[in-house]
Amino acid sequence: MKTKNTPIKQAFFNKMASEFDTHVRQSIPLYGAFISELQANIRKHFYEATILDVCGSTGLFGKTLFDNGFKGSYINVDGSPKMISLAKQISPQMKYPRLFNNLGGFMSSWTDESGQQINQIDTKVITFDIALELLGFQFFTKTREPEILELKASVEDTGVCIFCEKFSNKDTELWQRNENLKDDLWKSKYFTQDEIAKKKQNVLVDMGEYCYDIKEFEGLLQKHFKHVTGIYHAGNFAAYACSDIAVTELFESDISLIHNIYNSK
Amino acid sequence: MNFIDTEKSHEIAATLIASISLSEQKYGGSYNLDLEQPVTGYMVSLGGKKHTLEYETLSKVDVHAVAAWVKSHVDVLGTTYFGQPLYLGSWYDQSTGKVFFDLSVNESDKAHALSEAVIWKQLAIYDVENKQIIRL
Numbered sequence: 001m002k003t004k005n006t007p008i009k010q011a012f013f014n015k016m017a018s019e020f021d022t023h024v025r026q027s028i029p030l031y032g033a034f035i036s037e038l039q040a041n042i043r044k045h046f047y048e049a050t051i052l053d054v055c056g057s058t059g060l061f062g063k064t065l066f067d068n069g070f071k072g073s074y075i076n077v078d079g080s081p082k083m084i085s086l087a088k089q090i091s092p093q094m095k096y097p098r099l100f101n102n103l104g105g106f107m108s109s110w111t112d113e114s115g116q117q118i119n120q121i122d123t124k125v126i127t128f129d130i131a132l133e134l135l136g137f138q139f140f141t142k143t144r145e146p147e148i149l150e151l152k153a154s155v156e157d158t159g160v161c162i163f164c165e166k167f168s169n170k171d172t173e174l175w176q177r178n179e180n181l182k183d184d185l186w187k188s189k190y191f192t193q194d195e196i197a198k199k200k201q202n203v204l205v206d207m208g209e210y211c212y213d214i215k216e217f218e219g220l221l222q223k224h225f226k227h228v229t230g231i232y233h234a235g236n237f238a239a240y241a242c243s244d245i246a247v248t249e250l251f252e253s254d255i256s257l258i259h260n261i262y263n264s265k
Numbered sequence: 266m267n268f269i270d271t272e273k274s275h276e277i278a279a280t281l282i283a284s285i286s287l288s289e290q291k292y293g294g295s296y297n298l299d300l301e302q303p304v305t306g307y308m309v310s311l312g313g314k315k316h317t318l319e320y321e322t323l324s325k326v327d328v329h330a331v332a333a334w335v336k337s338h339v340d341v342l343g344t345t346y347f348g349q350p351l352y353l354g355s356w357y358d359q360s361t362g363k364v365f366f367d368l369s370v371n372e373s374d375k376a377h378a379l380s381e382a383v384i385w386k387q388l389a390i391y392d393v394e395n396k397q398i399i400r401l
Binding site: 073121124128 | 348
C-alpha cells in the first residue's frame, strides 16, 4: 500500500541496483561530471567532513570519495534492500571503516513490495557537516518543505545541504523541449529509441507526479537558507548547495550547462 | 512528542553533573529521561556540535544551561540511532580538563561499537559492565 514517503517502483530499484549508477549517468546529462566536481569540492574544502546521503543507493558517492583520499565519514541511508546489499559488497567495512551503509527510510517506514519492513531512520540524531539529497525526493514525496527542513535539521549550524533533482516546470513547453533535448542529444548516445521509450513508461511516468516545480523549490530553499547557490543545471535537472554560511566559493563549478547541448554528437 | 518540565530537566542536569566527581574518580555517566542507566553494552558518543555542550573546565559548568540542553534534546531522545536507544551523557576529559554533555548510544556488540566510534572519530568507547574505557 502506498503511504506518504513510500518510494515508488521499489521493485524497479531492487532489480536494477547493480547497474543503477551507470544507468543514472547515462540517463541524466553530464550528471557524472557534476558528481565528480561535487566530490572534488568536498575533498578540497571538507576533506574531514561527516556526510549524510539520504537515498544514497549503492553508496558509490562515498566509496569514490574514500578511494580519492577523503578522511571524513559517510553515512548512506537507502530504502532498497538490494541497493544496500550491493553497497556493502562494493564497500566492505574492513576496507572502508568510515563508510556506513544503512537500510532505512527518510521520514517514513514501510513494508516494501517483497514484504520486507523498512524502518525509518531519524537523521537528526547526529548532526552532519554535509547532507546530500541526490535524486531522492522525486521518488517518494509530492511535498518538499518538510523534507528540506528535516535535511537542514540534520546538519550543523555551519553545515551544507546539497539538493539535486529532476524538476517540473509550469512552462510545460520549455519542460518538454528540455526532455526532447535530453533524449536526442544525451540519452541517444547510450540507449536505442525503443529503450528510451520503455524507460519513460518504467520510471518517468510515475516519477512525474513527484517532481516539484523548479521555481517553487528555489523559493523554499531561499526561505530556509541564508545562502543558496546553483551548482548544476541541465535542462530539467538542477542542483543547489544551501547553507547559512556563504557557500558560493566552496562549490565552484566548471559545468556551465544551462544552455548547453550536452556535448552534442 | 515528549515533554519534561523545568524541574525534571534540572534533576537530570544535576544527575549528569554529579556523575563527574574527580575525587571519586568518576568521569561521567549516561542516562535516559527516566534517569535509568544502561547496565550492559558499550557507550559510544555521537558526533555533532549541535548536540554537544562543552565547557573549558568543570568549575564553569552551569546547571541551568545543562538543564536547557536536556530540555532541547527531549524529542531526539524519543527516537533511536539506527535502532539503538539514545542517552544523555556527561564526560570529563582528563587530558584537557574539558567537560562535555552529548548524546550517546548503547551498542550491545563491541565490534559494532568500535566501528561507530571510528565513524564518529571518537577516541574511545565505554564498557558499561566492566566500567572500563576502551581506547581505539
